[in-house]
Amino acid sequence: MRCGRACASGRWNVPGQVVEVRGKRRTTFKVFGYFLDGLTGRRVRVRDRFKTRREADLRLKELELKEAKAESLGPYGARRVSLADVLRKHLELCEPEDKPSTFTRKVAAAHALTDYFGTTMIGTLRPETMDQWRAERLAKVKPATFAVEVAVLRAAGARALRWGWIGQNPGLFIKTPRPERRGLPESLDTLREWVWRIMEVADVRFRPVIAAALLTLVRPRSELLGPFGLFWSQVDLRQRLIRLETSKTGDGRIIPLSGPMLDLLRALPRPLDHAARVFDVPYRAHHWDAALTKAGLAGRLDLHQLRSIGASALYDGGVDFYLVESLLGHRVPQMGARYVVIQPERLREPVEVLARWFYAGQEIGQTFVASA
Numbered sequence: 001m002r003c004g005r006a007c008a009s010g011r012w013n014v015p016g017q018v019v020e021v022r023g024k025r026r027t028t029f030k031v032f033g034y035f036l037d038g039l040t041g042r043r044v045r046v047r048d049r050f051k052t053r054r055e056a057d058l059r060l061k062e063l064e065l066k067e068a069k070a071e072s073l074g075p076y077g078a079r080r081v082s083l084a085d086v087l088r089k090h091l092e093l094c095e096p097e098d099k100p101s102t103f104t105r106k107v108a109a110a111h112a113l114t115d116y117f118g119t120t121m122i123g124t125l126r127p128e129t130m131d132q133w134r135a136e137r138l139a140k141v142k143p144a145t146f147a148v149e150v151a152v153l154r155a156a157g158a159r160a161l162r163w164g165w166i167g168q169n170p171g172l173f174i175k176t177p178r179p180e181r182r183g184l185p186e187s188l189d190t191l192r193e194w195v196w197r198i199m200e201v202a203d204v205r206f207r208p209v210i211a212a213a214l215l216t217l218v219r220p221r222s223e224l225l226g227p228f229g230l231f232w233s234q235v236d237l238r239q240r241l242i243r244l245e246t247s248k249t250g251d252g253r254i255i256p257l258s259g260p261m262l263d264l265l266r267a268l269p270r271p272l273d274h275a276a277r278v279f280d281v282p283y284r285a286h287h288w289d290a291a292l293t294k295a296g297l298a299g300r301l302d303l304h305q306l307r308s309i310g311a312s313a314l315y316d317g318g319v320d321f322y323l324v325e326s327l328l329g330h331r332v333p334q335m336g337a338r339y340v341v342i343q344p345e346r347l348r349e350p351v352e353v354l355a356r357w358f359y360a361g362q363e364i365g366q367t368f369v370a371s372a
Helices: 053-068 083-094 100-117 127-138 143-163 188-201 207-216 220-224 259-267 285-294 305-316 321-328 333-339 344-358
Strands: 017-022 027-036 043-050 241-244 253-256
Touching (some): 100 127, 100 143, 127 143, 207 220, 305 321
Antiparallel strands (some): 017 027
């Protein structure tokens, strides 16, 4: 019986059966037949050998039960499942749960994976293949983009592993590059001077946005001007609070208002409509870029780095790290470590404390260096 002619001869409909195979040394029992894989929608051939008839009968009943329930047959279906099929099924399950922006990134990553691997069967992906893809991909895209593609591949591979299509997740073969810690280009005092220089030459309508981003640590592109934006209905001047209903992470948070930020909001024209935006300025990249150019700082600072400057200034001023992290509004606390940049002078006091502890009750100044 040849698989190539099975469809034409109607042999796809061969029911499952247990066949006794007598050899010279021993007798085995083979489970043979074509079964419909519930997840792929394809008929696959099964040929399993067992030492006893009981084991073969149990395996046959298991396959018949999975076929009746329209479940996956396991690795048999994986032989005919491409990576593109797994990614397509994965995206179908992700679409109802993800935010539109998150889902868009996943679709772009899936397209990039499909363009490279084509119709490659997911069960045939090996570490050598993934290493080659990693090297070629990192030569074309940024590490952050590559990390998203790896995350999509791992998530889709985890589903395929759970469905029984593969024996191991190919996404785990890949070592993701560590994101470079960009830090701050200058000291905090210098950066503060830069921000004031930028505000002096920036568009009049854009200056309050720069000040608000630094004084509240909100995301300027998304939480002040973007699709979420900041509306007057979220501002409580009496209690001096901003109540963000949603954010990039999907969670809301409450931000207290300092005195200067409260004065800034009171100075803004406030319409009767509470659903109006606080900053009626459509974000355009050229607003920030033009201000940087006029200030002589073209390409030296990004708008989003205002959050890093403010967070670093708070931590440098003695504010607890977890309070800074609460203001930043990250879902994962470790993200705050990428924003807070510890100044070298801040480390001077801890080493002095360590020295005082070590020399307690001893003569301070001992170098323990043997004299020549």
